[in-house]
Amino acid sequence: MDKVISWIDETREQSIEKLARLISQPSVSSTGEGVEECAQLLVEMLTEVGLDAKVMPTKGLPAVYAERIAPGTPTVIFYGHYDVQPVGDLSLWETPPFEPDIRNGRMYGRGTGDNKGQLLTHIIAVDAFLKTYGELPCSVKFLLDGEEESGSPNLGDFVEENKELLKADVCYFADGPIHYSGRPQVVFGCRGIIDVEIVLDENIRDCHSGHYGALIPNPAWRLVHLLKTMKDAGGKVLVEGFYDKVRPITPAEEEVLKHIPFDVESYFEGVRYPGTGPEWDRIEALKAHMFQPTMTITGLGSGYTGEGVATIVPAKAVCKIDMRLVADQDPDEIFELIEKHVKKHLPEAKVSGHGKMYPSRTELELPISQAIIGAVKRAWGVDPVVVPSSGASCPEYVFTQILEMPTISVPYANPDENNHAPNENFDLDLFIQGIKTTAHVIDTIAKHEEW
Amino acid sequence: MDKVISWIDETREQSIEKLARLISQPSVSSTGEGVEECAQLLVEMLTEVGLDAKVMPTKGLPAVYAERIAPGTPTVIFYGHYDVQPVGDLSLWETPPFEPDIRNGRMYGRGTGDNKGQLLTHIIAVDAFLKTYGELPCSVKFLLDGEEESGSPNLGDFVEENKELLKADVCYFADGPIHYSGRPQVVFGCRGIIDVEIVLDENIRDCHSGHYGALIPNPAWRLVHLLKTMKDAGGKVLVEGFYDKVRPITPAEEEVLKHIPFDVESYFEGVRYPGTGPEWDRIEALKAHMFQPTMTITGLGSGYTGEGVATIVPAKAVCKIDMRLVADQDPDEIFELIEKHVKKHLPEAKVSGHGKMYPSRTELELPISQAIIGAVKRAWGVDPVVVPSSGASCPEYVFTQILEMPTISVPYANPDENNHAPNENFDLDLFIQGIKTTAHVIDTIAKHEEW
Numbered sequence: 001m002d003k004v005i006s007w008i009d010e011t012r013e014q015s016i017e018k019l020a021r022l023i024s025q026p027s028v029s030s031t032g033e034g035v036e037e038c039a040q041l042l043v044e045m046l047t048e049v050g051l052d053a054k055v056m057p058t059k060g061l062p063a064v065y066a067e068r069i070a071p072g073t074p075t076v077i078f079y080g081h082y083d084v085q086p087v088g089d090l091s092l093w094e095t096p097p098f099e100p101d102i103r104n105g106r107m108y109g110r111g112t113g114d115n116k117g118q119l120l121t122h123i124i125a126v127d128a129f130l131k132t133y134g135e136l137p138c139s140v141k142f143l144l145d146g147e148e149e150s151g152s153p154n155l156g157d158f159v160e161e162n163k164e165l166l167k168a169d170v171c172y173f174a175d176g177p178i179h180y181s182g183r184p185q186v187v188f189g190c191r192g193i194i195d196v197e198i199v200l201d202e203n204i205r206d207c208h209s210g211h212y213g214a215l216i217p218n219p220a221w222r223l224v225h226l227l228k229t230m231k232d233a234g235g236k237v238l239v240e241g242f243y244d245k246v247r248p249i250t251p252a253e254e255e256v257l258k259h260i261p262f263d264v265e266s267y268f269e270g271v272r273y274p275g276t277g278p279e280w281d282r283i284e285a286l287k288a289h290m291f292q293p294t295m296t297i298t299g300l301g302s303g304y305t306g307e308g309v310a311t312i313v314p315a316k317a318v319c320k321i322d323m324r325l326v327a328d329q330d331p332d333e334i335f336e337l338i339e340k341h342v343k344k345h346l347p348e349a350k351v352s353g354h355g356k357m358y359p360s361r362t363e364l365e366l367p368i369s370q371a372i373i374g375a376v377k378r379a380w381g382v383d384p385v386v387v388p389s390s391g392a393s394c395p396e397y398v399f400t401q402i403l404e405m406p407t408i409s410v411p412y413a414n415p416d417e418n419n420h421a422p423n424e425n426f427d428l429d430l431f432i433q434g435i436k437t438t439a440h441v442i443d444t445i446a447k448h449e450e451w
Numbered sequence: 452m453d454k455v456i457s458w459i460d461e462t463r464e465q466s467i468e469k470l471a472r473l474i475s476q477p478s479v480s481s482t483g484e485g486v487e488e489c490a491q492l493l494v495e496m497l498t499e500v501g502l503d504a505k506v507m508p509t510k511g512l513p514a515v516y517a518e519r520i521a522p523g524t525p526t527v528i529f530y531g532h533y534d535v536q537p538v539g540d541l542s543l544w545e546t547p548p549f550e551p552d553i554r555n556g557r558m559y560g561r562g563t564g565d566n567k568g569q570l571l572t573h574i575i576a577v578d579a580f581l582k583t584y585g586e587l588p589c590s591v592k593f594l595l596d597g598e599e600e601s602g603s604p605n606l607g608d609f610v611e612e613n614k615e616l617l618k619a620d621v622c623y624f625a626d627g628p629i630h631y632s633g634r635p636q637v638v639f640g641c642r643g644i645i646d647v648e649i650v651l652d653e654n655i656r657d658c659h660s661g662h663y664g665a666l667i668p669n670p671a672w673r674l675v676h677l678l679k680t681m682k683d684a685g686g687k688v689l690v691e692g693f694y695d696k697v698r699p700i701t702p703a704e705e706e707v708l709k710h711i712p713f714d715v716e717s718y719f720e721g722v723r724y725p726g727t728g729p730e731w732d733r734i735e736a737l738k739a740h741m742f743q744p745t746m747t748i749t750g751l752g753s754g755y756t757g758e759g760v761a762t763i764v765p766a767k768a769v770c771k772i773d774m775r776l777v778a779d780q781d782p783d784e785i786f787e788l789i790e791k792h793v794k795k796h797l798p799e800a801k802v803s804g805h806g807k808m809y810p811s812r813t814e815l816e817l818p819i820s821q822a823i824i825g826a827v828k829r830a831w832g833v834d835p836v837v838v839p840s841s842g843a844s845c846p847e848y849v850f851t852q853i854l855e856m857p858t859i860s861v862p863y864a865n866p867d868e869n870n871h872a873p874n875e876n877f878d879l880d881l882f883i884q885g886i887k888t889t890a891h892v893i894d895t896i897a898k899h900e901e902w
Contacts, residue, residue, distance in 0.1 A: 191661060193661070193762070195760045195762070197760075203722055203723060203724075204721060204722055204723065204724060205721075205722065207722055208843065209745070209747045209749060209773050209775065210642060210644070210775055210841070210842045210843030210844055211842055211843055212722065212842075213745040213747045213773075213775055213842065214736075214739040214740045214743060214745050214775070214842060215718070215729070215731060215736055215739060215740060216719070216722065216723070216729070217729060218747055218748055220748035220750075220751045221678075221682060221747075221748055222684075223751075224675050224678045224679060224748070224751075225679065225683075225684040227672075227675045228675060228676065228679040231672060232676075233673075233676040235672075267666070268667070270655060270656075271654055271655055271656065271658055271663065271667065272654060272655065272667070273654075273655060276799075278666070278667070278668060280666060285665075285666055288665040288666060289665045289666060292665060294660070294664040294665050296660045296664045296669060296672075296764055297669055297671035297672055297675070297753065297754065297765070298660060298754045298755060298760060298761055298762060298763050298764070298765065299671075299753065299754035299755040299756040299757075299760075299761065299765070300671045300674075300675075300751055300752065300753040300754060300756065300765075300768065301751065301752055301753075301756035302748065302750065302751040302752075303748065303749050303750035303751060303771070304749060304750040304771065305750040305751065305752035305769050305771060306750075308805060309646045309648075309749060309750075309771060309773065309805045309806065310749055310750065310771075311644070311646070311749060311773050312749050313747055313749070314748070314749065314750070314751075317751065318756050320754070320755065320756060320760060320761075322660050322664075322760065322762050324660065324661055324664055324665070348727075354759060354760045355760065390661070391661045391662055391663075391664065391665060392659065392661030392662055393661055
């Protein structure tokens with residue numbers, strides 16, 4: 001490994017040049033701008049390194065697939081996404097988003113942190129082994145999504161249709177920032193999500209509240225009385241069956257919770273008005289965040305809410321809800337429970353669904369889980385923060401549920417990477433550290449025997 | 452009376468010309484357009500008839516006052532408002548709103564029905580007595596508001612400051628349409644109103660529902676749980692003390708309810724989707740409409756309710772509520788009850804009030820009440836529908852509460868007058884019938900002895 005690590009240090013400038021080359025190519029999935037070209041560029045870069053790479057069509061924007069098989073060795077599949085968020089208000093960028101610029105040891109540009117810079121670390125780590133030893137210690141595959149920033153609408157079907165091709169022993173990826181304490185973190189899952197919209201289209205038109213107020217149903221009140229049957233004031237979801245499939249916390253998960261740094265006060269800084277809490281027990285907060293589903297009203301609308309008043313009975317009321325789901329909840333089943341609940345309590349309301357993602361969780365107890373924690377520790381020289389699940393959602397389930405393999409992610413970006421925001425950036429020391437981390441992971445997987 | 456009625460018929464064309472003259476003068480209180488000029492024009496028209504008339508300043512737009520005292524006789528004060536609603540989308544008018552046009556026996560123009568045409572009937576009825584007999588059988592006063600379409604914000608103070616000047620035995624006015632059955636109606640009150648806004652400004656910004664959803668308070672949910680404590684699903688208001696002052700229904704009111712035509716199905720036509728009720732017992736519906744206060748959510752807003760989804764915990768939630776109040780509820784007291792309730796159940800929420808009006812009710816049992824019902828019956832030759840209260844709100848309380856006089860209104864317009872809408876109009880036969888009705892009322896008041 002020393003030779004590999006030395007090579008990574010010696011070729012730092014070439015790696016940064018590769019990063020700049022990748023960032024210079026726009027790839028905005030919401031508009032399609034540059035996506036096909038970026039897929040082609042990645043195929044070139046993967047091929048240069050020595051992999052068999054190709055652009056693969058999906059029902060939407062293409063995926064990129066690559067592999068290099070070392071027969072008789074275990075296989076890791078690297079996941080990443082090469083599409084980026086729209087750049088937003090250009091005037092808020094200090095330098096143009098697709099003209100990478102280095103300032104204060106960071107590269108600025110759209111996609112540096114999320115996720116081109118991070119997926120590139122895996123390609124360079126593979127290169128490091130090939131340049132140093134001429135061959136890889138394990139087999140590698142790459143699956144790079146071109147639609148993650150648009151909710152990965154076609155990734156599930158694509159993976160379902162290419163199960164054989166994508167077969168591997170473990171999935172590994174790097175996305176998001178390192179722990180805000182400055183330590184690395186190893187993440188074993190994410191929550192799923194299902195979005196639901198409830199519409200009560202009650203009256204043909206808004207009505208005069210004096211002429212009709214006493215006699216006509218008010219959809220806003222009716223929606224309030226529906227919603228109160230769905231979640232109590234203490235936060236418990238009341239929809240029958242909602243918690244039935246929630247997977248219990250394992251002893252190993254209970255144990256790692258104790259070691260996760262979590263400062264309630266700094267968590268709410270910039271989010272809550274000073275002095276307004278809420279106060280949480282640290283362990284309870286972490287459990288709620290990782291192991292419990294939520295039911296969040298994301299939008300509520302009825303009648304007139306502008307300046308002054310409109311003395312009306314509104315025609316219609318709308319509520320949008322997003323539910324974050326934990327292993328082993330199924331978004332389709334949860335949607336059905338909601339539909340059933342609404343049908344019982346307010347049959348006139350219409351329920352519809354938008355996007356969904358399944359939850360994902362990989363067991364901490366697996367030998368490969370512990371092995372990768374060890375790899376990260378070796379790469380960094382410190383104990384990583386072990387995180388059983390993120391609170392947010394990503395398409396990780398395609399690996400754990402469809403391909404049925406353990407899936408572990410180790411974020412490499414700086415906490416102030418500004419992903420989805422102007423002046424997105426990636427600390428270049430962390431970029432190089434990411435390459436080294438992936439190299440340690442490859443080495444660890446190669447040596448791992450307890451599958 | 453025969454001579455007065457004949458004069459009214461003989462001068463029909465002059466009356467219609469007067470109406471056209473008044474309609475031609477814009478008087479939009481929301482913009483102020485033409486209001487001062489219209490007040491001046493009314494002073495001219497009242498003076499032409501033989502009254503002492505003047506424009507009187509208020510804290511807002513001016514009122515018009517006029518009087519002609521016949522010593523030793525009872526006094527009626529005619530109320531009306533000379534301001535009009537904005538014309539709205541001009542392209543929806545068949546003829547320009549301030550260029551009165553006669554089609555199919557109706558005059559079209561802004562203010563024909565609401566309220567210039569109706570207040571003009573009182574002026575012409577006074578003229579009829581003076582032209583026929585040279586004098587009036589009773590004393591008359593006029594108070595014409597210039598801000599009714601803006602909520603009469605200064606009428607209460609104006610009346611309070613001019614109590615002596617405005618002293619009278621009874622207040623009479625004509626506004627709104629005749630009963631939809633084609634019969635006249637005599638209305639003895641209206642509900643009051645208080646508007647309240649509840650704002651929960653919970654988080655500094657909208658937050659990611661995955662990163663914060665489990666741990667941060669959600670103002671939309673908190674508002675739902677507040678609202679459910681304010682009104683139950685059956686429609687009963689739960690705020691302590693809300694119903695305490697509601698005046699019981701009198702035997703006379705119970706009796707007239709039986710005779711009010713009210714067809715539930717036609718009431719909801721164009722308002723409810725076909726076949727969706729709600730079903731109401733006729734008497735219960737009338738009682739709820741006239742004698743019970745309401746609590747109506749007029750607006751509800753939080754987070755994102757546009758197309759698609761925003762996976763956020765909203766920063767803020769807002770609810771607007773209007774409460775229609777009945778005699779003897781006091782809007783200020785009700786506001787305090789709401790404030791107290793919110794302070795108890797959701798102390799972080801802010802409560803503010805917008806407009807308010809007091810309820811008004813005149814007793815059916817009063818001799819003058821029965822006398823005016825008789826006058827309307829004589830004018831029309833049919834029994835009028837006796838309505839103890841309208842469901843809507845108007846500034847009638849300035850007469851019943853501040854000036855402490857019985858106040859009775861008899862609407863003269865056609866049910867399809869399109870007030871507040873394009874192509875507002877007044878059936879000219881009803882306009883002439885209105886003048887005759889006012890003449891009968893004057894005659895009846897003059898002869899009335901049981902004050």
